[in-house]
Amino acid sequence: MQQGITHTIEHLFRNEYGKLVAILTNKFGTTYLEGIEDAVQDTFIKAMRIWGYQNVPDHPTAWLVRVANNAIIDQLRRTRKNQYYSDATIPEDRAYDHEVATCKEITDSQLKMIFACCDPVLSAEQQIILSLKLIGGFSNKELAEALLKKEEAVAKAFTRAKKRFKEQVQIVKTPVEMGLQSRLFIVLHVIYLLFSEGYATTSGSQILKKDICYEAMRLALLLRENKYCQHPNLEALIALMCFHAARFDARMDDEGSLVDLEHQDRSKYSQELIQIGLNHLEQADKTTKFPSNYHLEAAVSYYHSSAKNFEATDWKSILKCYDLLLRNQYSPMVALNRILPYGKVHGAKKALVSLRQLGKTLDFSSNALFYAIKAELEHEVGTVTFKKTLERAIQLSNNELVKAHLKKKLLR
Secondary structure, three states, X not given: OHHHHHHHHHHHHXXXXXXXXXXXXXXXXXXXXXXXXXXXXXXXXXXXXXXOXXXXXXXXXXXXXXXXXXXXXXXXXXXXXXXXXXXXXXXXXXXXXXXXXXXXXXXXXXXXXHHHHOOOXXXXXXXXXXXXXXXXXOOHHHHHHHHOOOHHHHHHHHHHXXXXXXXXXXXXXXXXXXXXXXXXXXXXXXXXXXXXXHHOOOOEOOOOOHHHHHHHHHHHHHHHOOOXXXXXXXXXXXXXXXXXXXXXXXOEOOOOOEOOHHHOOHHHOOHHHHHHHHHHHHHHHHOXXXXXXXXXXXXHHHXXXXXXXXXXXXXXXHHHHHHHHHHXXXXXXXXXHOHHHHHHHHOHXXXXXXXXXXXXXXXXXXXXXXXXXXXXXXXXXXXXXXXHHHHHHHHHOOEHHHHXXXXXXXXX
């Protein structure tokens, strides 16, 4: 019973945390941001305690919003810091309607909050950190993984960003026309990182959090409804997410274990989502001559999704996409992920040499993926050290399902 409640709370936290923060910040303003964060976190703790002895409410999100809202009002009454919220004007302690917790208003609140977090008074890094912390509920560890930074640096950056946000962006409002367009690219990057964390969860006991992925897709599709946000990059990002989502059901077996790309049952791929993604990608290609990283990543995902089997994958085209990605904007993780298609095209020996050279120029000493790829290549060329390398990958992995998957490889 308690384990089920814990799972429900964890699910709600990742799926609803950003909604609660967005709704309450829209209502109370950014100056009370710390109070809102504290109230939301305390509300989840209270839910854990109460729901363990009572049934989960029919509309848990509405319950969470009401309790957090009332906690903030109580705090305002006690401190008297805001004259606006006098006893005469503080809203009644009442349950929010179910629609307030689940309808389009919340999605609007989230997008308003993301655009507010992407205010140009903040640096690009601060915009991303603030958005993912407040809307995505990311931990410092998850952010450090996503941004290739140390946890301590992320924590300090969040503190600075939040302070500047409170001082400079006091009212959460959506910019119009040119303001929307000027912030669109960073908002797309936030949605991309949100989807990526759901698709390949960096820590915990899950490898795939569909709800987070679907939320990212929903935000992107909502952006598409605004004519000032319509852009080839948005179409390409939606395509990318569709191609990834098409493979959701094949990534886990019936026992809940991770299945790697080579051994996935491709009959489980959603052909409908692949076609929808292809439509968006074609739309993106029609309106630009210069493919963005979203275009190229979407193309890579399409080649994987459309291949009849692992051996039939168009590795040459995938390698070309990775080369263009690195030419557009160099990224250590893109360079690392490029090693696999490079090996399929040029052979494992050359790929291993390339990987070792990459390891000399960049610090992958604490990166589990680096050692997993290295072990795979060492095994393929017959190097006896591959077991030790694989053990290092297992040791560095923060995700329990990935650990279990790598352990099975080691046993085989």
